[in-house]
Amino acid sequence: MRNRLRTIERKGDSSLFFASHQLKAFTRFESFPEMLLFGKIASHASFIMNALNFFCYRFPPFVIALYNTPNNRLFVQSKRKDFCYRTIKDFDSSEKALEWLRPLVQKSIKKRLHFGVDWKPEYFERFFETQFIENRKNLRLQKKLMFTNLLDKDSVEFKSLKKFSRTLSNTQLGDFFFSKTPVHTQQQAIQTKKGFLPKNAE
Amino acid sequence: MNTLQKLELLGGGTKWDICTPTSKAHAPKNNDSRIGAPYSAGVCRSFTPDGRCVSLLKVLNTNACIHDCKYCMHSTNSKPQTKTQFEPKELAGLFMQLYTRNYIEGLFLSSAVMGNADCAQEKMLETINIIRNQFHYDGYIHLKIMPGSNMNHIKQLVEISDRVSINLESPTKNSFSELISTKEYKIDILRRLRYIQHAKQKQFAPGGVTTQMVVGAAGETDLEYINRMEKLYDDYGVYRAYFSAFDPIKGSPLDQQKGIPLRRENFLYRTDWLVRFYGFEFSEIKKIPGENENLSLSIDPKLALALKTPNRFPVDINHSTEEELLHVPGIGPISAKRIIQKQYNNQKIKNEKELKKIGIRLKQALPFIAINGFSQSRLEAFS
Numbered sequence: 001m002r003n004r005l006r007t008i009e010r011k012g013d014s015s016l017f018f019a020s021h022q023l024k025a026f027t028r029f030e031s032f033p034e035m036l037l038f039g040k041i042a043s044h045a046s047f048i049m050n051a052l053n054f055f056c057y058r059f060p061p062f063v064i065a066l067y068n069t070p071n072n073r074l075f076v077q078s079k080r081k082d083f084c085y086r087t088i089k090d091f092d093s094s095e096k097a098l099e100w101l102r103p104l105v106q107k108s109i110k111k112r113l114h115f116g117v118d119w120k121p122e123y124f125e126r127f128f129e130t131q132f133i134e135n136r137k138n139l140r141l142q143k144k145l146m147f148t149n150l151l152d153k154d155s156v157e158f159k160s161l162k163k164f165s166r167t168l169s170n171t172q173l174g175d176f177f178f179s180k181t182p183v184h185t186q187q188q189a190i191q192t193k194k195g196f197l198p199k200n201a202e
Numbered sequence: 203m204n205t206l207q208k209l210e211l212l213g214g215g216t217k218w219d220i221c222t223p224t225s226k227a228h229a230p231k232n233n234d235s236r237i238g239a240p241y242s243a244g245v246c247r248s249f250t251p252d253g254r255c256v257s258l259l260k261v262l263n264t265n266a267c268i269h270d271c272k273y274c275m276h277s278t279n280s281k282p283q284t285k286t287q288f289e290p291k292e293l294a295g296l297f298m299q300l301y302t303r304n305y306i307e308g309l310f311l312s313s314a315v316m317g318n319a320d321c322a323q324e325k326m327l328e329t330i331n332i333i334r335n336q337f338h339y340d341g342y343i344h345l346k347i348m349p350g351s352n353m354n355h356i357k358q359l360v361e362i363s364d365r366v367s368i369n370l371e372s373p374t375k376n377s378f379s380e381l382i383s384t385k386e387y388k389i390d391i392l393r394r395l396r397y398i399q400h401a402k403q404k405q406f407a408p409g410g411v412t413t414q415m416v417v418g419a420a421g422e423t424d425l426e427y428i429n430r431m432e433k434l435y436d437d438y439g440v441y442r443a444y445f446s447a448f449d450p451i452k453g454s455p456l457d458q459q460k461g462i463p464l465r466r467e468n469f470l471y472r473t474d475w476l477v478r479f480y481g482f483e484f485s486e487i488k489k490i491p492g493e494n495e496n497l498s499l500s501i502d503p504k505l506a507l508a509l510k511t512p513n514r515f516p517v518d519i520n521h522s523t524e525e526e527l528l529h530v531p532g533i534g535p536i537s538a539k540r541i542i543q544k545q546y547n548n549q550k551i552k553n554e555k556e557l558k559k560i561g562i563r564l565k566q567a568l569p570f571i572a573i574n575g576f577s578q579s580r581l582e583a584f585s
Binding site: 027028029030031037039055057058059060061062079080081113115116117119120122123124126127128130131132133134135136137138139140141142144145146157160161164 | 205206209210213214217218234235236237238239248249250251252253254255256259260291292294295296298299300302303304305337338341449461464
């Protein structure tokens with residue numbers, strides 16, 4: 001007899017099962033040749049410390065720097081043995097933080113990692129656009145999962161939210177009276193100065 | 203052709219491939235020089251306007267194909283397209299660039315079959331070897347096994363990846379041969395699934411083996427999908443079956459055919475979940491489809507089953523087992539567990555409010571449960 005109750009128990013327990021599909025915090029790195037990953041984040045200090053640990057565990061050869069934009073604070077950490085540096089420092093801007101950090105990392109780390117392909121931000125943008133299936137458009141779900149306040153306004157995700165939500169035309173008063181006629185005919189009718197009657201109704 | 207153009211063509215070719223990253227990745231080697239420890243659960247990085255998460259870089263190695271799958275945009279019968287392929291170093295570098303910038307969480311690599319299946323698999327192996335050995339990447343990789351690949355390649359791919367999959371495309375041999383003439387269902391697909399089963403050991407491909415089927419492209423019934431699921435889970439050790447409602451692609455031989463409603467795909471997933479998460483038997487699931495062997499698109503499969511087995515209900519909420527509770531519409535695995543916990547603690551549920559607090563969907567559940575011996579009356583009782 002099939003007994004899957006143990007699996008159910010395991011999956012039912014896991015709160016991460018649901019949480020992993022939700023965007024809780026958001027950062028993307030800028031990669032520098034000095035083995036430095038620099039990202040901007042907007043969150044609480046306690047969360048940033050956890051995020052730093054997570055990223056250090058994920059990218060051990062890199063120095064991870066997270067710049068918290070609300071209070072202009074830079075958090076730096078690394079798992080490298082030649083860069084045992086863990087600091088929190090205040091700056092005026094992210095550019096100044098980078099100016100301070102880059103030479104420091106450059107001095108300490110000599111070995112570099114080259115991936116052989118030059119980076120362009122369009123890579124992700126183009127890939128993102130190719131993945132969308134128009135028949136399955138579900139903006140409500142995208143909005144629910146993607147917290148717009150965490151997104152950069154220039155990002156491709158933010159633009160896609162705007163772009164596709166604009167295609168939904170607002171319901172107008174005329175739609176209730178002439179529901180059988182196509183929307184564009186009604187709009188033409190509104191444009192003509194003969195009230196709400198469409199052209200062919202004359 | 204530059205990398206950006208290749209990414210557009212080869213990335214777009216995988217948009218119908220369904221895959222989700224799993225936390226069941228292999229244990230990372232205890233080495234500080236390796237990138238991408240897959241242990242910690244990450245967050246999805248991005249969501250497309252169809253609500254799907256983009257957490258993996260999904261690409262094809264090449265889009266030049268020798269097969270004639272009628273639903274596919276890359277088949278020999280489709281409208282000619284620009285053919286291209288990624289060089290292994292190019293794709294490996296591109297992937298690492300995206301990964302280190304935290305755009306993606308892993309790689310899903312598939313391919314069209316250029317020349318023969320072994321040729322395609324060798325290219326994939328080359329790419330993955332660069333990623334794993336040259337760039338020291340230890341994270342999540344999902345690889346597609348090509349129909350007709352040899353045992354040796356399958357073994358190597360299973361060893362190097364976190365999850366492997368092979369597309370079944372259709373639940374039966376007849377419908378498969380209607381859609382594709384260049385592949386043999388039993389030899390090229392089912393036998394390869396058996397090879398994967400032999401090659402897969404505990405430490406290899408911890409994410410398991412998955413498969414994907416196109417729903418309704420050749421007039422298949424839902425019962426056929428359910429029967430196939432049973433065989434896949436029980437005989438071939440498949441971890442999960444994915445479904446993709448047939449959606450005519452412009453330029454493919456079936457582009458004039460009508461698409462299948464997404465609800466049908468959704469309901470097939472629901473039946474799959476009833477088996478995998480709710481512990482239902484396939485013998486029960488097979489009762490759900492109607493006379494035309496299809497699921498009703500107006501009633502949820504669990505509710506349909508409950509209506510077909512009225513003798514099971516009402517279930518006494520305070521004295522029933524977890525299995526009985528899971529059969530009640532509106533009660534899921536978590537709420538069933540909470541009710542059982544209450545039973546262990548000798549706490550009796552006395553009213554509907556308490557049930558609502560537990561997280562039960564009362565509207566669905568009330569006709570099928572009894573609280574303190576009282577159950578909701580049905581309309582038939584008054585006739």
